[in-house]
Amino acid sequence: MSNGLYETSKIRVVGDRGLLVEYGDKIDPVVNKKVISIAIGLEHDAPAGVIEIIPSYRSLLIVYDPSVTTTSALQESLNSLEKRLLEIEIPPPQTVGIPVCYGGEFGPDIQFVAENHGLTVDAVIRLHSEPEYQIFMIGFTPGFPYLGGLPKELHTPRQKTPRTQVLAGSVGIANEQTGIYPVTSPGGWQLIGRTPLKLFDLERPNPFLYQAGDRIRFKPITPEEYRRLAEKGIK
Amino acid sequence: MDAFLVQAPGSYTTVQDNGRFGYQKMGIPVSGVLDSFAGSVANLLVGNPEDSAVLEITVTGPRLAFLREIDVALAGADMGAALNNQPVNCWESFRVSPGDILKIPQVKSGCRAYLAVSGGIEVPKVLGSRSTYVGGKLGGYQGRPLKKGDILRCGEGTFLDVPRRLPSAWIPRHSSEIVLRAVPGPQDDFFHKEGLVTFFQSEFTIGTNANRMGYRLQGPSIQRKENMPASIISDPTISGSVQIPADGQPIILLVEQTMGGYTKIATVISTDIPKVAQAIPGNVIRFEEVTLETAYSLHMKQKKLMREIVRSIS
Numbered sequence: 001m002s003n004g005l006y007e008t009s010k011i012r013v014v015g016d017r018g019l020l021v022e023y024g025d026k027i028d029p030v031v032n033k034k035v036i037s038i039a040i041g042l043e044h045d046a047p048a049g050v051i052e053i054i055p056s057y058r059s060l061l062i063v064y065d066p067s068v069t070t071t072s073a074l075q076e077s078l079n080s081l082e083k084r085l086l087e088i089e090i091p092p093p094q095t096v097g098i099p100v101c102y103g104g105e106f107g108p109d110i111q112f113v114a115e116n117h118g119l120t121v122d123a124v125i126r127l128h129s130e131p132e133y134q135i136f137m138i139g140f141t142p143g144f145p146y147l148g149g150l151p152k153e154l155h156t157p158r159q160k161t162p163r164t165q166v167l168a169g170s171v172g173i174a175n176e177q178t179g180i181y182p183v184t185s186p187g188g189w190q191l192i193g194r195t196p197l198k199l200f201d202l203e204r205p206n207p208f209l210y211q212a213g214d215r216i217r218f219k220p221i222t223p224e225e226y227r228r229l230a231e232k233g234i235k
Numbered sequence: 236m237d238a239f240l241v242q243a244p245g246s247y248t249t250v251q252d253n254g255r256f257g258y259q260k261m262g263i264p265v266s267g268v269l270d271s272f273a274g275s276v277a278n279l280l281v282g283n284p285e286d287s288a289v290l291e292i293t294v295t296g297p298r299l300a301f302l303r304e305i306d307v308a309l310a311g312a313d314m315g316a317a318l319n320n321q322p323v324n325c326w327e328s329f330r331v332s333p334g335d336i337l338k339i340p341q342v343k344s345g346c347r348a349y350l351a352v353s354g355g356i357e358v359p360k361v362l363g364s365r366s367t368y369v370g371g372k373l374g375g376y377q378g379r380p381l382k383k384g385d386i387l388r389c390g391e392g393t394f395l396d397v398p399r400r401l402p403s404a405w406i407p408r409h410s411s412e413i414v415l416r417a418v419p420g421p422q423d424d425f426f427h428k429e430g431l432v433t434f435f436q437s438e439f440t441i442g443t444n445a446n447r448m449g450y451r452l453q454g455p456s457i458q459r460k461e462n463m464p465a466s467i468i469s470d471p472t473i474s475g476s477v478q479i480p481a482d483g484q485p486i487i488l489l490v491e492q493t494m495g496g497y498t499k500i501a502t503v504i505s506t507d508i509p510k511v512a513q514a515i516p517g518n519v520i521r522f523e524e525v526t527l528e529t530a531y532s533l534h535m536k537q538k539k540l541m542r543e544i545v546r547s548i549s
Binding site for chain 1: 256262263370372469
């Protein structure tokens with residue numbers, strides 16, 4: 001199948017505490033949607049002994065307590081869930097607007113990305129802020145969203161040598177992916193801008209702004225707006 | 236209640252409980268004690284629930300000045316601890332008084348020691364757990380390893396009527412040659428039969444890059460099938476997953492990891508993770524293949540052992 005979705009899911013054993021269920025072999029919105037739907041279905045009506053459900057691009061990992069359940073019991077739950085999948089109400093994804101100041105000190109690699117594709121910096125900004133991106137998965141650091149839907153014209157390889165420190169809020173590109181660094185960490189993505197928004201904040205009742213399956217839209221802002229929003233955020 | 240002052244922190248000492256569950260999908264790894272057996276026993280020895288927060292002490296231990304009377308126990312690696320210069324045994328509780336100094340010098344065997352205090356180490360729960368996740372600067376004591384001058388608090392505890400000790404038959408021996416039982420998968424089908432044979436029949440040495448994220452091993456290169464890539468689309472990882480990157484040298488992934496983009500040949504069974512926790516660079520590891528059914532029955536055996544320990548020492 002062109003979108004990479006398997007006819008039947010592939011079950012992989014991950015020791016005595018994990019079951020990895022694979023739904024396809026591509027980074028693809030249809031495959032990912034299936035993963036997210038199953039994850040939501042499982043969370044909604046979690047089988048006994050399930051500790052965590054972790055969706056990713058094309059698979060989900062079920063972490064379980066082997067003193068309560070086994071892989072075969074979990075497979076049965078998955079099979080019955082698959083049959084009921086159409087009846088399960090999947091909440092519509094929310095779209096989160098992320099203000100981004102592109103270029104300059106905020107996005108030190110934007111020139112590189114532009115030159116790499118024979119584009120102007122303005123064209124990079126326009127292309128990057130146009131689509132609505134699907135959050136395929138969250139990982140690496142707290143709240144780091146791996147986004148699908150980056151226009152082909154912007155696909156750019158990672159930096160040859162990763163930076164030892166990428167500031168929180170930095171928006172980057174790595175090949176066909178784009179994402180945001182929620183906390184300051186090492187990183188090798190090409191940095192094109194930065195958001196003043198705190199993507200992960202333990203001071204908030206909900207420390208996270210989104211989950212896998214949600215959508216993100218970037219809104220270009222000026223350095224002045226960045227500073228104003230950043231100050232507001234601190235208070 | 237202030238429990239103790241950190242006079243010297245040791246090489247890497249963090250607050251950990253049994254881990255933070257439910258947030259790996261948000262990019263927050265489980266964290267928690269690496270040697271869950273030693274962490275649980277340390278707690279039981281001072282009368283705590285098994286999952287109370289403890290100090291996880293790595294290779295070189297801290298020097299602590301106690302600020303109140305409490306029961307304390309050390310479990311896991313023997314670090315030659317001394318209270319006011321008098322030796323105290325690992326796997327036994329002891330009473331401390333204000334002003335007492337506990338020195339925990341350095342591992343004699345093993346890698347990690349666990350210190351429990353009655354009432355548990357009291358730090359705020361972050362996303363349901365007291366475990367430190369240093370990479371995310373969250374949980375534990377200010378999201379970081381302990382520093383000189385830190386004052387740690389303990390919860391409300393009760394004094395033991397008599398000191399407790401773990402019967403010696405149950406004390407794990409830490410060897411420099413370690414056998415880890417592992418179930419093939421999740422991506423064992425990416426490897427040659429010979430690759431699997433190499434993996435399960437060779438000796439690997441733990442390299443210097445060994446921490447709570449993972450242990451890198453050195454040994455014969457594990458061969459994949461010709462048409463199979465080393466990289467896969469990143470998927471979630473679990474502690475014990477053995478990842479084989481392009482250079483064929485295994486990495487045992489541990490508790491401060493959420494995603495991995497390389498094929499994983501096998502997964503160390505939950506019962507044997509404490510053995511990884513007690514392994515240090517230079518130790519030799521062999522993997523022994525077990526079936527999932529064997530892994531389950533070993534897990535149940537371990538649960539039964541814990542129940543016996545609870546009955547015996549409390």
